[in-house]
Amino acid sequence: MNALQPRIRILWVGRAIISAGIVGGVGYAAATYTDVPVEWPIAIAGLLLVVGVLHALLRYRNWRYEIREDSLYLERGVLTEVRTAVPLVRIQHVDSRRSALERLVGLASTVVYTAGSRGADVRIPGLTPDDASALRERLKRLAIEADGEDAV
Amino acid sequence: MKLSPISVPYRAVQKGGGLLFMLVFFSSTGAAGPGGLVLGLGAIAILAVSIGYELLYYRRFSYELTADTLDLSSGVFNRREREIPYGRIQNVDVSQNIIQRALGIAAVNVETAGGGSTEAVIRYVSAETAETLQTDVRDRKRGRDRREGVIADEPATEPEALFSIEPSELALVGVLSFDPRVPGAILALLTGSVPFVSPILPGDVSGIGLTVLIVVVGVAIIALSWIVGAISAVVNYWGFRLTQTEDELQYERGLVQRYSGTIPFDKVQTVTIEDNPLKRRFGYATLGVETAGYAPGQANGKGSEAAVPLASVDRVHRLAHELEAFGEPEFTRPPKRIRRRYAVRYLLAIGALTAIAFAITRFYTIPFPWYVPVGAAVLTPIAAHYKWLHRGYWLGEDHFVARSGFWNREAKVVPYYRIQTVIDTRTIFQRRWDVGTVVADTAGSLSVLGSDAAALDIDRADVERVREELTDRLQASLEERRRDRKPASGFAWIDTVEDPALPNPVDFDSLTPAITAAGSEDADRSIGSTKADPSPDSTKADRSPDATDSDQPDRPEE
Incomplete structure (x- = not known):
């Protein structure tokens, strides 16, 4: 993790x-x-x-994330603990982005989109810009490998 | 192909109408004099401009059904060409309001997955053209599928009547409908007016008199919202009819505004069976169907669209199983200790209500017995028990079923291969009781309202297990579907044989739950079903291998 x-x-x-x-x-x-x-x-x-x-x-x-064999897994939350499993097959597209504030401290985030109504975007904050890009590339590759034709 | 010529004057009046009305109104009051003349000329100018614009719109607008796509080109100032592949089309909806019906024109909306907005809006064509457009798109969709060898070749079946609402059922829909927005609106009005009302009230009014007044007002509000709900339900579901072709459901309904549309089987995300104590008492239930990114009729401003507003439990279960053959769920309930938590929550709500009543009576010095809500505390154990009783989840062979609701009981059926993400949450309160919630998120649109399929308040040990199980089963079912689809990717002989490898051929004898098994024939007769042979295997075979069409277009970034 x-x-x-x-x-x-x-x-x-x-x-x-x-x-x-x-x-x-x-x-x-x-x-x-x-x-x-x-x-x-x-x-x-x-x-x-x-x-x-x-x-x-x-x-x-409490923030933890991990790429598992067939899903992206996140753990977070203080008052409400939330754990999300995003199957790689379901990934629609992946962004890495840097807001102005994030740039101030030299950080970036990666955002994963699915077609779901609720976990529509999963955001992993607090990555270094290189890590964010690497994670984006890796997720993209894995999503393609996972055969995303079943995206909905 | 072009729009109906009638659409030109209709659209012009529709657009310029409001302004025109205003001008006519002013000119009639201002009457004679140069002012009236100017206004009259203005009105004519507006009408001329809008007719001119609509003429141009009419000339520019054209649509065409090509071999693979529905092409639209439109726009007076901004031209737009749009091609929609048939495979991406989710629904073709036709609607007509009362004026459009008199003029014989209809609006056609073509929806694709994703996006809240309608992808193609054709305003307006003649009613017959709308209908042929609907069937043409469907035929072409099927033709395209057939060429790819995805769907077994079968002669296009005639639509089969599945369900049509009878006057008595329509009346029941009305009777059982209650518009909760009405009391909300009235209460908001009333609370706003309390400071103005209270000085008017005679100062020496007795507590009893006031209580009676409040009770009378309360009853009136309930009666009013019930009547409003009943009328809107009857108007909405007037002449409700559901028919089935080999790969989609078609519905028709509406008194003032006529709706008709389709729900393709392979776009169905979740199926919901809903009832409440009244419906249960009379043996009825409601069936809801969610498709990806779009619930038919949502343009209507309603979040959800009941596929069947009301039918006998038996009938609803049959239809539900036709959509998703999920078998007979055996629900695992939350741990019993959680009932105490529900009771405490209800007590807290009652406490808050009492406190508010107390504050109001103190603040406005109204001699109202503020302690009345406390009486409801007696009911909390019952409510808590039913809340617990109705909650549960079931991991079926191919489906996840979750049920909840103390009054409106709702069972959601999600096929594993429709799960998008699995989320488990534990709030600070749930942690205290050592429970958690697992949500199976789908691409359906109703879930925006927060009614996802969720196993609520299950034991902590189970939370982990259910989450893992759901993701694993998702992978397994995707694997299975991929295997089934393999031949389709290349060349394949097209045969009509039933494929034994396909999951869950529908066994109609086991569909009906035990409680209604005895009355199934009666139910068939009473609803007027004409569905003798549902040929379940072909239905299933048509739908299951074909998920490739439902990829969503990229959503706009937030």
């Missing part, structure tokens, strides 16, 4: 900090204009920060 790049924590923790900061800022501004004590929004933002950071760290710790 492969883990994600540890650097992904920077991204996720950063995201938690930013959203807590926004909530805190808006709350603080609202509190100063009303007669709500200023401590309230600060406390809420603090709580959000702790929970968000904890969630991000646990999320990193």
Whole structure:
């Protein structure tokens, strides 16, 4: 089982900090204009920060992926544990992509599409750009080998 | 081929109609004077422009059935040429509203897998042309399959009547329909108006009077939503008819708007059998069919399309087995301890309701006995028990069957080879009870509403096993289908022999569940079935080797 790049924590923790900061800022501004004590929004933002950071760290710790003999297997989730098995035969196409934020920390993700209604896209974040491309190529090759004519 | 000439004025009025109406309205109120004249001229100009546009549209629009594709070329400003291979076509739907029926024209929608939008929209051709288009596409699809040797050569069979709704059944569909959107909408209205209503209410109204008022309003809401549901069901399913050709189901329905369409057997992803205590009481059930990426009639704004809105349990099971021969499921239920969890959940919901009632009565100082919902707590053990009783999964020979629902019980049948991904989830609460959920995701479109085939709340030890089992069986069934298909890839002699290697020849004697076995002949008679020999082997043989057509076109990126 492969883990994600540890650097992904920077991204996720950063995201938690930013959203807590926004909530805190808006709350603080609202509190100063009303007669709500200023401590309230600060406390809420603090709580959000702790929970968000904890969630991000646990999320990193629980993320695992693996290419098995005939499927791509993922394990993830903090509050809800999710395990997905994507049969290679079902893969429609594979993307590797880098968002602006991901580029900041030098990471990329690979996205796998199936025709399914629910697992329509399976995204593996926190890969190095080279790994993401390699994974894409490998999945593509495996999907072709697996004879994708049964894709639906 | 061209559209029907009538489509020009019809489309023009349809498009320019709203604006025209507005102008006519203004000119009639503003009456005489230069203003009225300008408006009148404006109306004429609009009509002229839209007729001109529609004329051009009519001239540009043409469709053609070539040997392999349905070709469309259209567009006044932006030209578009489109070729749709017959093999990719999922459904050809014809619909007519009441005006179109009077004019004798019909709209044809051609759907392929994937994509939420309709691939080819032909507006409008004459009703007869629509019908021939429908059959032509089907014939060509079959002709093409035959040339490839995929499908055994058989004379095109005449459509066979499978089911047609009788007035009494239609009435029952109406009676058993309940539109849940109505109470929702009314409640939303009412809660919004509480602050305005409460000051109007006499301050000294007694608690009893208010309770009576609330009960009366509640009953009225339920009656109204029931009537709305009944009317819409009757209008929708008026004259419902289901016929079968060798490789597809055809349906027809509708009073005001007439729908007809096809469900090809080889595009069927899942089959759903649904009932509720009322339907069970009278021995009826509903059959739903999902095809890839498209549920027939979804353009109607409805997420799901019942293949059979209501029929006797026996009949529904026969039809379901004709689509998927899944045998007789023996469900494995979640562990019994989970009933406590359901009871707790219901109690929590009741608690929340009570708290809301309490808050409202306090806030608006209404003397309403807020503790009334607590009475429902007595029912929670029963509800929890039934919720547990109805949940279950079954790993059949070729199918995964999952059932759930406390009131609306729903059994979903998924052939292993239709499974797309297998997902197992365990929420924080499920972990506490040591259970999990396994979802078999398919390409069907109903699943968007969250009603995937799922083994809910099964024991932790089973979660792992079911997930592995599902993926393994998917691989095994794909392997099997690939083997069966091998000769088809090259040259093959076309024979009509029944292939014993094919999975699951339908055995009609074992289809009907034991409970209804005694009444099967009665059921046949009562529904007016004319299906004497369903020749199940040929049906199965036609469908199973042919999955190559259902590859989906790439979905647009999100």
